[in-house]
Amino acid sequence: MNETLDPMAIQAPAHATARRGLLPAGRTMMVAGWIVGLAIVIAIPLLDLPPIWSAAALLTVIYVPAAVGQNLIIGNAGLLAMGQAAFVGVGAYTSAVLAVRYNIDASLTIPAAVLVSGAIGALVGIPALRINGDYLFIVSLGFNLIVIDVILQWGGVTGGATGLTGIPTMHLFGIDLGVGAPFYLSVVGIVLVSIIITQAIASSRFGLTMEAVRDDEIAALSIGIANAAPKIYFFAIGSALAGLSGALLGYDLAYVGYRSFDVAASLLIFQMAVIGGLGRITGSIIGAVIIILLPELLRPLQDYRMLLAGLLIVILMATRPQGILGKTKITNLIKK
Numbered sequence: 001m002n003e004t005l006d007p008m009a010i011q012a013p014a015h016a017t018a019r020r021g022l023l024p025a026g027r028t029m030m031v032a033g034w035i036v037g038l039a040i041v042i043a044i045p046l047l048d049l050p051p052i053w054s055a056a057a058l059l060t061v062i063y064v065p066a067a068v069g070q071n072l073i074i075g076n077a078g079l080l081a082m083g084q085a086a087f088v089g090v091g092a093y094t095s096a097v098l099a100v101r102y103n104i105d106a107s108l109t110i111p112a113a114v115l116v117s118g119a120i121g122a123l124v125g126i127p128a129l130r131i132n133g134d135y136l137f138i139v140s141l142g143f144n145l146i147v148i149d150v151i152l153q154w155g156g157v158t159g160g161a162t163g164l165t166g167i168p169t170m171h172l173f174g175i176d177l178g179v180g181a182p183f184y185l186s187v188v189g190i191v192l193v194s195i196i197i198t199q200a201i202a203s204s205r206f207g208l209t210m211e212a213v214r215d216d217e218i219a220a221l222s223i224g225i226a227n228a229a230p231k232i233y234f235f236a237i238g239s240a241l242a243g244l245s246g247a248l249l250g251y252d253l254a255y256v257g258y259r260s261f262d263v264a265a266s267l268l269i270f271q272m273a274v275i276g277g278l279g280r281i282t283g284s285i286i287g288a289v290i291i292i293l294l295p296e297l298l299r300p301l302q303d304y305r306m307l308l309a310g311l312l313i314v315i316l317m318a319t320r321p322q323g324i325l326g327k328t329k330i331t332n333l334i335k336k
Contacts, residue, residue, distance in 0.1 A: 037285075041188055045181035056296035058184055060288050062248045065194050067272035067284040069241030075278030076202055077234035078214030079125075080137045083144035084242050084269040089261030090147065091117045091243025092250045096164045097157060099250075106170045106251065110190070113247035114240045121239020125232040144266050151258040163257030170251040187248055194244055199281055201237065210234055211279070242269075268292075275316055277323030286324055 044057050070084045091113035098109040124143050131139055151158045158164065170177045170186065177183040201207050210230045213220045250256045268291055276287025290312070298308055316324065 034282075038192070042185065045184050052299065053296060054184075056293050058187065058252060059249075060292040061184075061188055061191055062252060063245055063269065063272070063292060064191050064285055064288050065241040065248075066245035066269050067276070067288045068195065068198055068281050069238035069245075070269050070273040071238075071276070071278060071281065071284040072198065072202065072234050072241070073238040074273055075280070075283075076207065076214065077210055077231055077238075079231060079235060080134065081140035081235070082137055082270045083140040083142075083147075083263075083266050084238070085261045085263070085265035086144040086147040087117045087121055087239040087242035088246040088249065088265070088269070089151065089256075089258070090120055090239075091246030092256040092261070093151065093158055093164070093246075094243070095247035096167050096250045096256045099167055100164055103168070105174060106172050106247075110244065110247045113243045115243075117243025117246070118236045118240030121242075122232050122236035124239070125235025141263060141266070144261075144263055148258050148262060151261075158258075161258070163255055164250075165255050167250050167254045167256070169254075183251070187252075190244070190248065194241060195281060195285075198237070198241065202281065206230070206233075271313070273323075275313060275323055277320075277325035280323075280325040283323050283325035 041057070041061065044054060049057075066084055066088050069087075070082075073079050073081050073084075094116045095106075095109040095113040098104040098112060099106070124140070127136070127139055152160055154160075155162075169179060170183055172186060177186050209220075213230060246256075246261075249260070272287035272291045273284055274287070275290055276285065277283025294312070298304075
């Protein structure tokens with residue numbers, strides 16, 4: 001007996017039907033998390049928070065691009081470099097000199113800081129074509145020391161050991177943003193745009209190609225994927241993001257000095273990327289919160305706050321060596 005199948009009787013699996021036309025559950029949760037997090041960040045000026053907490057929140061937002069740039073260099077490009085604070089300093093001084101010496105609007109000083117930092121990053125990234133692993137780590141630290149020395153020796157421009165003072169409040173397209181909520185929200189908007197652009201690059205075909213080179217450079221070469229240009233591009237993009245943080249930091253503090261861009265500062269940015277999770281932009285944001293904001297939230301426990309923050313870092317590294325949201329372990333890069 002032949003039976004004919006009724007097309008209407010053939011049903012898709014329940015899970016497929018439930019998700020038809022919708023984002024996958026994991027992606028939906030991620031988008032929801034982004035929306036909630038952004039809403040909290042935007043609402044901070046409206047909350048009656050202690051001034052030290054508001055300042056720490058702003059500083060956290062400012063350092064997010066630097067942490068994301070560090071993550072691009074290490075997590076996406078697989079280049080074990082650490083001197084990110086040097087590029088923060090390049091961006092800070094570029095923007096500050098233009099603002100203080102020439103009274104140029106922030107709509108020009110900030111892009112200038114990004115471009116100069118990115119260009120220098122591309123030049124520094126050239127050694128990455130021949131140097132890998134811990135050797136590149138040492139070279140990047142050496143560049144950090146070179147930048148500090150240039151700042152100190154070029155006193156006529158940078159202010160030397162004294163630094164540059166008197167940086168005006170941010171004027172964006174001629175509008176004075178002051179030091180309150182308008183400035184804070186403008187910084188959030190600028191950082192958000194930088195994150196969106198970076199995410200688009202990381203998830204593009206070019207970004208996926210770079211991850212293929214990171215995971216197995218020999219295999220990538222065997223199928224015709226060049227590894228030279230992508231490394232330099234990612235180094236330049238990561239450095240440009242650090243320059244953005246530097247420009248915003250100068251406007252926030254109304255001062256730039258070499259001590260803010262030393263090796264210790266590079267180590268903090270390095271920790272933000274590694275703890276948050278290598279290979280994921282969201283991880284860098286979480287890392288910035290842990291490194292900058294968490295110690296301030298623990299300030300009431302003055303005698304124990306650094307101990308608790310350090311203990312949290314140790315536990316994370318012991319249980320999640322790839323970081324909270326990471327896709328690759330830093331030990332994989334050291335072995336190369």
